[in-house]
Amino acid sequence: MNLFEAVYELFLPAACASCKEAPAAGSGLCEACEAGLPDAAVHLAVLSDTGAPPTVVAGAYEGPLAEALNEYKERGRRQLAGVLAGLLARPLEIVGAELPGAVLVPIPPTRAARRERGFDHVAHLCAGLGEVRRCLRARPRPDSVGLSRAQRREAARSSLDVVPRRVAALAASSRPVILVDDIVTTGATLSAAAAVLRRAGMSVPAAVAIAAAE
Numbered sequence: 728m729n730l731f732e733a734v735y736e737l738f739l740p741a742a743c744a745s746c747k748e749a750p751a752a753g754s755g756l757c758e759a760c761e762a763g764l765p766d767a768a769v770h771l772a773v774l775s776d777t778g779a780p781p782t783v784v785a786g787a788y789e790g791p792l793a794e795a796l797n798e799y800k801e802r803g804r805r806q807l808a809g810v811l812a813g814l815l816a817r818p819l820e821i822v823g824a825e826l827p828g829a830v831l832v833p834i835p836p837t838r839a840a841r842r843e844r845g846f847d848h849v850a851h852l853c854a855g856l857g858e859v860r861r862c863l864r865a866r867p868r869p870d871s872v873g874l875s876r877a878q879r880r881e882a883a884r885s886s887l888d889v890v891p892r893r894v895a896a897l898a899a900s901s902r903p904v905i906l907v908d909d910i911v912t913t914g915a916t917l918s919a920a921a922a923v924l925r926r927a928g929m930s931v932p933a934a935v936a937i938a939a940a941e
């Protein structure tokens with residue numbers, strides 16, 4: 728734990744990240760909400776963007792899982808990283824078993840989101856779960872509010888780019904890539920990520936995420 732985190736923990740909100748009422752345990756959730764997280768089963772996400780690789784998730788984006796993800800992501804409550812990394816580990820274990828030697832490539836935040844949050848929230852969760860290669864970077868993108876579905880898809884398609892020097896070494900190694908994201912909806916971002924990595928010579932057979940939203 729660095730100094731910033733140590734100071735932050737002193738001022739941690741004492742309430743559960745989900746119900747916002749009961750006192751939180753060390754995980755950031757109260758016992759009842761923690762019991763309301765998805766069980767150990769994993770699910771194949773139903774994605775409308777057919778360019779996305781098959782994507783396995785820990786659960787639906789609802790209930791305590793959705794609340795915990797929001798508090799972690801939008802309010803920077805890093806205390807929740809343990810619970811969320813635990814959930815991410817489940818689909819990753821299933822997918823990783825099929826893809827020996829795979830590396831994890833997290834979907835990067837936009838530069839603006841990273842600045843606001845102060846950290847790369849998906850990469851932070853991946854840290855203890857495998858070999859992480861941060862070889863994607865976000866390109867500046869317009870605010871998606873008010874965009875049509877087709878415009879959103881187009882925005883997602885041009886939202887990511889590779890980090891050339893990192894991607895070259897990875898492509899030469901022939902190791903498969905497992906994309907990692909927090910929430911998937913249509914799969915447009917995963918599709919865009921897979922497309923730029925494949926164009927750079929990589930194999931992207933699968934993706935994992937914590938939650939799937941409708």
Ligand SMILES: [Zn+2]
Binds near residue numbers: 743745749760
């Ligand atoms: Zn609670």
